[in-house]
Amino acid sequence: MSRRSKQRAAREAAKKHPKLFAAVVIILVIALILGVCYYFFIYKKKHPAPAGAPGVVAGSVAEIASADLSIHFIAPAVKASGDSALIKVGNTEVLIDAGPNKSNTAEIADYLEAYCTDGVLEYVIATHSDSDHIAGFVGASSGGKRNGILYTYRVGTLITFDQVTEETALYNDYCEAIEYAKEQGTAVYTGLQCWNGADGAKRTYYLDEAQTISMNILYNYYYEHVSPDNNNHSVCMLLSQSLGEAESKHYLFTGDLEEDGEIRLVENNDLPKVELYKAGHHGSKTSSTNALLEVIQPKYVAVCCCAGYNQYGAAEENIFPTQAFCDRIGAYTDKVYVTIMWDEATDGFAPMNGDIVFYYGKSESEAEKSLKLWCSNNSTVLKDTEWFQKNRTWSGV
Numbered sequence: 001m002s003r004r005s006k007q008r009a010a011r012e013a014a015k016k017h018p019k020l021f022a023a024v025v026i027i028l029v030i031a032l033i034l035g036v037c038y039y040f041f042i043y044k045k046k047h048p049a050p051a052g053a054p055g056v057v058a059g060s061v062a063e064i065a066s067a068d069l070s071i072h073f074i075a076p077a078v079k080a081s082g083d084s085a086l087i088k089v090g091n092t093e094v095l096i097d098a099g100p101n102k103s104n105t106a107e108i109a110d111y112l113e114a115y116c117t118d119g120v121l122e123y124v125i126a127t128h129s130d131s132d133h134i135a136g137f138v139g140a141s142s143g144g145k146r147n148g149i150l151y152t153y154r155v156g157t158l159i160t161f162d163q164v165t166e167e168t169a170l171y172n173d174y175c176e177a178i179e180y181a182k183e184q185g186t187a188v189y190t191g192l193q194c195w196n197g198a199d200g201a202k203r204t205y206y207l208d209e210a211q212t213i214s215m216n217i218l219y220n221y222y223y224e225h226v227s228p229d230n231n232n233h234s235v236c237m238l239l240s241q242s243l244g245e246a247e248s249k250h251y252l253f254t255g256d257l258e259e260d261g262e263i264r265l266v267e268n269n270d271l272p273k274v275e276l277y278k279a280g281h282h283g284s285k286t287s288s289t290n291a292l293l294e295v296i297q298p299k300y301v302a303v304c305c306c307a308g309y310n311q312y313g314a315a316e317e318n319i320f321p322t323q324a325f326c327d328r329i330g331a332y333t334d335k336v337y338v339t340i341m342w343d344e345a346t347d348g349f350a351p352m353n354g355d356i357v358f359y360y361g362k363s364e365s366e367a368e369k370s371l372k373l374w375c376s377n378n379s380t381v382l383k384d385t386e387w388f389q390k391n392r393t394w395s396g397v
């Protein structure tokens with residue numbers, strides 16, 4: 001039957017059975033309305049656009065990519081948290097950690113693709129062996145091929161942790177990924193080798209030709225000693241930027257270092273006041289202790305966590321970012337930013353600030369240089385967010 005004769009037959013059927021025809025039309029319209037409602041009110045809420053997707057970044061990529069220095073905290077599209085930070089200086093990139101799950105690797109890779117356009121990460125730091133920090137280095141496996149960052153990017157120098165509390169299956173996969181990277185020419189050193197300048201490793205790596213921006217591996221007591229808490233094994237790094245005339249700015253990354261590790265970090269290193277501090281251990285009550293904060297006095301703080309998500313069946317006092325963390329950090333700054341939050345209604349994640357990027361604009365004169373902030377979702381400080389006002393109290397500055 002031709003299309004035209006089909007249409008004629010349908011018209012005749014409608015004339016013969018007008019009520020039946022009207023009922024079918026009404027059912028179809030109701031189904032369409034229900035479908036649209038489901039998509040917008042249920043499906044989209046359960047499947048929000050990943051905060052780190054390149055589409056969300058678009059618009060600011062060019063400005064940020066051309067900055068003298070940009071520091072990115074990548075928001076994973078998952079309610080469990082993790083750490084993944086990118087530092088970009090010209091064509092030199094440093095990736096610190098790649099969390100939180102093997103299945104999130106593609107999102108981290110998508111984000112990197114916008115900024116690392118030559119497929120080479122000059123430096124990678126793996127702070128410690130917990131999955132929310134190294135899973136993305138290994139990645140998911142499909143058809144015998146892994147999509148982990150160590151398999152898909154060429155890595156110049158990889159700085160890894162010295163100790164593990166436990167040799168997990170993921171840790172073994174990570175060791176395999178490191179062997180693969182070595183075969184491709186990656187130089188692999190531990191935090192301790194860097195500190196000691198041993199076997200070709202360096203304590204300080206310059207990220208630009210003019211040697212104004214340096215990545216300094218700090219001394220952590222737990223490079224040489226095993227801690228029952230794996231977080232204490234974190235490789236710690238101070239990024240320093242010379243802005244001429246004896247002025248320098250500093251940015252501190254301590255992975256998931258805990259209280260004991262922080263106290264020793266302060267004792268063993270001459271730490272300066274810092275512009276930016278990546279909150280230790282996702283804003284836990286056992287990190288960002290007064291011993292560290294009174295020395296570094298951070299102006300800006302980025303917390304890589306899913307605010308309010310009870311990831312480990314934890315007691316309220318352990319849910320990130322913790323009240324204890326907020327109380328301590330509040331004495332120094334209210335410029336605290338958080339990547340994602342738990343959305344109770346959908347039991348999923350929602351962006352909080354989203355991807356958080358600190359950078360220096362290219363066009364400014366040396367004298368006018370100031371740290372700029374760009375977030376993929378919004379740039380509301382933690383204490384002013386709806387989540388904070390419902391769940392925490394602020395007693396700080």
Ligand SMILES: [Zn+2]
Nearest residue numbers: 082130132256
């Ligand atoms: Zn962690």
